[in-house]
Amino acid sequence: MRIKRLVSLLCLSVFLFSCKSTDIVRKTTISLGFKEINGIKQYDKGNYEDAFNLLKEPAAWGYKGSQYALAFMFLKGNYVQQSTLLGMGWLGVAKEANVKEWTEQYNNFYAAATEQQKDKIDEIVKEYIKRYGLKSQDVTCQKGINAQRRVVLKCHKYNGLGILYPVDLVE
Numbered sequence: 001m002r003i004k005r006l007v008s009l010l011c012l013s014v015f016l017f018s019c020k021s022t023d024i025v026r027k028t029t030i031s032l033g034f035k036e037i038n039g040i041k042q043y044d045k046g047n048y049e050d051a052f053n054l055l056k057e058p059a060a061w062g063y064k065g066s067q068y069a070l071a072f073m074f075l076k077g078n079y080v081q082q083s084t085l086l087g088m089g090w091l092g093v094a095k096e097a098n099v100k101e102w103t104e105q106y107n108n109f110y111a112a113a114t115e116q117q118k119d120k121i122d123e124i125v126k127e128y129i130k131r132y133g134l135k136s137q138d139v140t141c142q143k144g145i146n147a148q149r150r151v152v153l154k155c156h157k158y159n160g161l162g163i164l165y166p167v168d169l170v171e
Contacts, residue, residue, distance in 0.1 A: 032058040032157065036066045043069045048079035056167045059090070062137030063155045067094035068102060070167070075109075084109075085120055085171050092125030096134050097141050097153055131165040 039054030052073060059066035067090050073080055075087030088109060095103045113121060130136055141155040 032061055032063055033155070036063050036155075040065055040069055043073070043078075048073060052079045057164075058155075060132060060164055060167055061157055062132055062134055062139035063153075064094050064097040064099075064141050065153050065155070067091075067132065068099075080169060083171055084113075084117070085124055086168055088113075088121045089124035089128040089168075092121065093128040093132050096129065097143070099143065099153070131163075136163075 035054045036058040039051050039058070042048075042054060043051035051069065055066040055069050055073075057066075059070045071087045071090035071094055072078070073087075074083045074090060076082065080086075088106070091102065091106045091109070095106050110118065110121060134140065137157065139155050139157050141153045144152045144154065146152045
């Protein structure tokens with residue numbers, strides 16, 4: 001009887017320790033989409049602190065509109081410390097959505113960079129795609145046009161699971 005208790009306790013311990021928190025997190029696409037929409041509205045109003053707090057999570061989960069907005073927050077220094085490198089990292093991963101204007105903006109900024117800056121930009125874009133890219137976050141996005149003739153992306157996270165990486169605030 002004592003051996004059965006010991007084995008049961010051992011099995012329970014293994015189970016409990018294996019349930020220990022992991023890097024994998026579950027998130028609903030509705031909440032991410034809601035945060036992105038409201039974050040972009042706050043950005044457009046100039047409420048950059050609110051915008052950042054709303055946009056950082058969907059951006060980390062691979063939502064391209066949020067990534068694009070964060071790119072310009074870093075490029076301009078809106079609420080966050082200005083950083084061309086971090087801004088280009090976000091713009092580089094956002095352009096996975098194949099929005100012509102975003103790609104053109106990225107290419108124009110990239111062309112103006114020095115060779116040393118280009119090397120750093122290439123490195124951070126590669127890292128951000130690894131962390132926040134469509135494939136790594138299991139996200140798909142569909143393009144559309146809104147009433148103001150602006151490109152609108154509707155992103156969807158397939159299984160609601162992924163590794164949530166923190167948003168870098170300094171280079």
